Amino acid sequence: MELGFHLPIFDIDGGTTAIAGELARVGSAAEAAGATWLSFMDHYFQIEPTGLPAESNMLEGYTTLGFLAAHTSTIELGLLVTGVTYRHPGLLAKIVTTLDVVSGGRAALGIGAAWYEREHRGMGVPFPPIAERFERLEETLRICGQMWDPENNGPFEGKHYQLAETLCSPQPISRPKVLIGGGGERKTLRLVAQYGDACNLFASSPEDVAHKLDVLRGHCDDVGRDYDAIRKTVLANNPRPTPETRDDFVRAMADYAKLGIQAAIITPTTGSPAAWIEGMAPAVPQLADLG
Numbered sequence: 001m002e003l004g005f006h007l008p009i010f011d012i013d014g015g016t017t018a019i020a021g022e023l024a025r026v027g028s029a030a031e032a033a034g035a036t037w038l039s040f041m042d043h044y045f046q047i048e049p050t051g052l053p054a055e056s057n058m059l060e061g062y063t064t065l066g067f068l069a070a071h072t073s074t075i076e077l078g079l080l081v082t083g084v085t086y087r088h089p090g091l092l093a094k095i096v097t098t099l100d101v102v103s104g105g106r107a108a109l110g111i112g113a114a115w116y117e118r119e120h121r122g123m124g125v126p127f128p129p130i131a132e133r134f135e136r137l138e139e140t141l142r143i144c145g146q147m148w149d150p151e152n153n154g155p156f157e158g159k160h161y162q163l164a165e166t167l168c169s170p171q172p173i174s175r176p177k178v179l180i181g182g183g184g185e186r187k188t189l190r191l192v193a194q195y196g197d198a199c200n201l202f203a204s205s206p207e208d209v210a211h212k213l214d215v216l217r218g219h220c221d222d223v224g225r226d227y228d229a230i231r232k233t234v235l236a237n238n239p240r241p242t243p244e245t246r247d248d249f250v251r252a253m254a255d256y257a258k259l260g261i262q263a264a265i266i267t268p269t270t271g272s273p274a275a276w277i278e279g280m281a282p283a284v285p286q287l288a289d290l291g
Contacts, residue, residue, distance in 0.1 A: 007039070199231070
């Protein structure tokens, strides 16, 4: 099992002027630890699950990833996850392509249906009903696939999006892996089976994750997809690990590793995330020993 880091908090010790330097240290610390994934949220207001108010610091995700691309050299970079409502799909494909090119082929497209209504209303972004958001998500996945097909620059005609051309030049150095976040059994996991290279589930319990994986396997059977070709990851925040509880965290992940989970993603929530990551670094070889 691999380890990834996900940073949801930008209230950094030292204030706003300290953010850039701390993020550079985060990149160095994550790579030195041997982590394989580094991500941010795709939000414009802070979200309630962090325990912080909406007024807390929040940076735009892809701009932040571009900064990290210049301060890392090996780790995969993505958002966990891009809200489908925030960017036109053609522009999203170009944004992720740009990240891939400037990072030397390390971009991922983490994506989901979006959910934070207050943020949408506050920023003036349309917030359609959930059924429409999933329709837009599927069209976005199809558009990105077409944009990253160098043999197909033709039009795209969908219910919600119409593109006269799907020209994307340059093409990504390494076609970004598509990670679809969420465990919705009827829609989200079906999209994983049909379009995803990876899924991300909440590590709520081994029993719950085992059930979600069984549902995913059924969707794969329905669409003729190789279940084993999909990378399985979990966001492990139940309970949220800390350097002080690192060994307990590794023991808890053993049950997920037995289910075939390939990466656990954890979230520093302190004002000094680089030091927190350094404190979690010994978990990397411990997780690797789980298989």
